C-alpha cells in the first residue's frame with residue numbers, strides 16, 4: 001500500500017525526456033522578476049533539471065540554490081549549468097525535510113511542484129522548512145494550476161495524446177498517450193503514460209490537486225500571509241476565470 005507514494009514519480013526517471021517536453025516552455029517572465037527584484041538570494045524547491053534555476057542564476061547579482069529529490073534530474077541540471085558557466089548550488093534533498101543552515105530572500109515552489117506533497121503533513125513539513133529558511137522580509141512563491149473540473153472528470157478509460165519525444169537510446173520518435181484518474185477522496189490525479197496506443201506503461205505521476213481556498217487555509221494556519229495572487233503567467237488578476245494560482249506569500253509577523 002502507498003508504494004507509489006514512497007518513490008519519486010516515474011515521470012522523472014528519464015530527465016532528458018522530461019527536458020524534451022518541458023525544456024522549451026517559457027521561463028519566468030519580466031513582471032515576475034520585478035516582483036522578486038531586490039531579493040537576490042534565491043532557493044528553488046523541486047528545481048528539476050534547472051529549467052528555472054539556470055536562467056535565474058544568469059544575473060551576477062543573484063545567487064541561486066536548487067533543491068530536488070531526484071539525483072537524475074539534478075545530474076542533468078549540473079550538466080546544463082556547466083555548459084552555460086552559471087553558478088548554481090545544487091542540493092539533493094526532500095522539500096519536506098531540509099536544513100541548509102542559511103536563509104534566503106526568495107523561496108520558489110513553482111509549476112505544480114506542490115502537487116508532489118500529497119498529505120497535509122507533507123505541506124506542513126515543507127512550510128516549516130520554508131519558514132526556517134526565509135528571511136523575515138522574504139517572499140515565498142507558489143504556482144499551481146487551479147484544478148479544472150473538466151480535467152478532473154476525465155474518463156479514466158480514455159487515452160489522450162500527451163507528447164512526442166525522440167528516444168535518446170535509438171533515435172526513434174515515441175508518441176506518448178496518457179490516461180487520467182482523479183480520486184476525489186484524496187484529491188490525487190493518477191496519470192499514466194503509455195507507449196502509443198499500446199498498454200505498455202512508460203511512466204506516470206501522481207499529482208495532488210490544490211484548490212485556491214485550500215492553499216489559502218494551509219498558508220494561513222501555517223503562519224504565512226498572502227501578499228499578492230495572480231491568475232496567469234501574463235499577470236492577470238486572480239478571479240473566477242483563472243487557470244493558475246501564482247501566490248506571493250510572506251511570513252506572518
Ligand SMILES: C[S@@+](CC[C@H](N)C(=O)[O-])C[C@H]1O[C@@H](n2cnc3c(N)ncnc32)[C@H](O)[C@@H]1O
Pocket residue numbers: 008012022045046047048049050051052067068069070073093094095096110111112113116
Ligand atoms: C514538475 S517538476 C518541476 C521542475 C522545475 N521546477 C521546472 O519548473 O521545470 C517537479 C520536480 O519535483 C521533484 N520532487 C518531487 N518530490 C520532491 C520532494 N519531496 N522534494 C524535492 N523535490 C521533489 C521532482 O524530482 C521533479 O524534479
